[in-house]
Amino acid sequence: MSLTLHLPDSDATVALGRALASFISRMDAPPALLLQGDLGSGKTTLVRGFVESLPGAEAAEVSSPSFNICNLYPTSPGVAHFDLYRLEGMPPDDALFDALEDPDTISVVEWIQFLPKGMWPDQALFLEWIPSDTGRSLVLHAMGGAARDVIDALGPK
Numbered sequence: 246m247s248l249t250l251h252l253p254d255s256d257a258t259v260a261l262g263r264a265l266a267s268f269i270s271r272m273d274a275p276p277a278l279l280l281q282g283d284l285g286s287g288k289t290t291l292v293r294g295f296v297e298s299l300p301g302a303e304a305a306e307v308s309s310p311s312f313n314i315c316n317l318y319p320t321s322p323g324v325a326h327f328d329l330y331r332l333e334g335m336p337p338d339d340a341l342f343d344a345l346e347d348p349d350t351i352s353v354v355e356w357i358q359f360l361p362k363g364m365w366p367d368q369a370l371f372l373e374w375i376p377s378d379t380g381r382s383l384v385l386h387a388m389g390g391a392a393r394d395v396i397d398a399l400g401p402k
Contacts, residue, residue: 246387248396253380258287261383261399262294265370268398269351270299270322276392277345277366279357282374287381288355291372295353296324315340323350329359370395 252258269275278295280288293307299320307318307326314331318324325344344352345366357365365371368389375382387393 246393246396248385248400250383250385250399251377251380252287252383255287255290258290258381259294259297262291262296263298264399265291265395266295266298268395269370272391272394274348274368274391275322275351276389276395277352277354277369279365279369279371279388280353280355280374281358281372283376286374287383288372288374292326292353292355296320296326299324314338315344325350325352327352327354329354329356368392 250261252261265278269278280291282288289307296302296307296318299318299322301320302318307316314328316326318326325347327341327344341352341354341360342364344350352366354360357371365388368391370392371386371388373384373386375384385396385399387396
């Protein structure tokens, strides 16, 4: 199951992040968010909207964790924000897999294409940015029942 969205600007990308957070943060077993897109496509912008709409966000400074690989945000629920860009061709450490298995943390992974698909979590929402002449185009792919519920909530009514 998938859903294709057109995001005309960064405000729409932030709004989608907020919409995802409002639904995912209330789930008992939230899916991981797996993000794939070119530099500047809007991955971190979406994460900013997601994190900033959660309780505790006033103590979180959302930025791309390119150099330290992971940012942990003191939100409720907690968010573990990974960036695998610098890991191209190298295996990630156990912190990634621990976060992906932690039911009290929502994992967000940018540059997921640098992790072999066999290592992706079973319950995930895969967000794939695709080139667009205007704004951003995004395809949300459901991996597992929890992600299907998210797509159902975001889809046309």
